[in-house]
Amino acid sequence: MRILFLGDIVGKAGRLAVKQFLPKLREDLRLDAVFANAENIAGGIGITGETLDELFASGVDFATSGNHVWRHKEICSRLEKDRRILRPANYPEGAPGRGHTVFTLKDGRRIAVLNILGNTYMEPLPCPFRTALAWAELPELDEVPVRIVDFHAEATSEKKTLGWALDGKASAVLGTHTHVQTADAQILPHGTAYLTDLGMCGVELSSLGMDFDIVLERFLTKIPAAFKPAKGDISLNGAYLDINEATGRAREIRIIREHCPAWKMEKDAGPRDDED
Ligand code: FE2
Numbered sequence: 001m002r003i004l005f006l007g008d009i010v011g012k013a014g015r016l017a018v019k020q021f022l023p024k025l026r027e028d029l030r031l032d033a034v035f036a037n038a039e040n041i042a043g044g045i046g047i048t049g050e051t052l053d054e055l056f057a058s059g060v061d062f063a064t065s066g067n068h069v070w071r072h073k074e075i076c077s078r079l080e081k082d083r084r085i086l087r088p089a090n091y092p093e094g095a096p097g098r099g100h101t102v103f104t105l106k107d108g109r110r111i112a113v114l115n116i117l118g119n120t121y122m123e124p125l126p127c128p129f130r131t132a133l134a135w136a137e138l139p140e141l142d143e144v145p146v147r148i149v150d151f152h153a154e155a156t157s158e159k160k161t162l163g164w165a166l167d168g169k170a171s172a173v174l175g176t177h178t179h180v181q182t183a184d185a186q187i188l189p190h191g192t193a194y195l196t197d198l199g200m201c202g203v204e205l206s207s208l209g210m211d212f213d214i215v216l217e218r219f220l221t222k223i224p225a226a227f228k229p230a231k232g233d234i235s236l237n238g239a240y241l242d243i244n245e246a247t248g249r250a251r252e253i254r255i256i257r258e259h260c261p262a263w264k265m266e267k268d269a270g271p272r273d274d275e276d
Contacts, residue, residue, distance in 0.1 A: 005150070006236065010040045018036070033111060048072050167189060172241050
């Protein structure tokens with residue numbers, strides 16, 4: 001099974017990157033499914049129903065999220081009723097929506113997906129390791145060999161260790177949240193594809209998708225100021241996976257990087273407005 005998983009899509013620039021690059025990638029890579037971390041699709045932080053609809057209309061089949069998922073309250077009801085989007089699994093009991101599911105493709109093939117949040121340098125939620133290991137043992141997954149994990153976490157040590165812990169129990173463990181693609185795509189000894197961070201979709205010449213000037217001012221003065229999504233050339237980052245559907249073991253993991261200069265984007269799609 002051929003899967004593309006896109007890293008954090010940041011604001012309108014990120015949504016444009018998906019529209020710009022995904023149709024050709026889908027064709028060239030003969031993709032069966034496209035996943036994306038969507039926690040920052042609306043204005044660079046959070047998710048709205050409208051931006052999520054736009055993402056699905058652009059060809060993304062399934063979305064994961066992270067710590068910013070709660071920013072726009074309207075998403076809570078969507079998390080409850082739309083099985084194509086997850087919030088991290090290790091939020092306390094009673095949180096809206098679900099942290100894992102089995103996603104069914106149009107042709108009936110199934111993919112188990114887990115979205116989980118790290119603890120190190122992040123909010124101290126229930127243990128991601130225990131949550132992920134318990135998920136891997138769920139009886140409902142017995143007949144679902146293809147299993148993908150989005151580990152939304154800050155620390156590389158935590159991400160790498162969860163990859164190791166799930167080796168042979170998941171088809172892929174992919175990191176998100178730090179927005180910088182890492183160069184460690186590999187298949188672990190028991191067949192799990194691993195990458196510490198998928199990178200981001202949006203304006204890469206920025207501070208994680210946000211305008212440099214505001215972020216620099218915050219570092220210099222320590223005075224809070226609202227972030228603003230950056231403008232400029234647009235990139236798409238993610239990973240391509242080929243998974244043996246019978247065993248769930250990964251055959252291949254490869255990083256994907258696409259880039260389009262802003263002038264070309266405007267020539268093709270018209271000038272970008274300020275709305276995000
Ligand atoms: Fe995040």
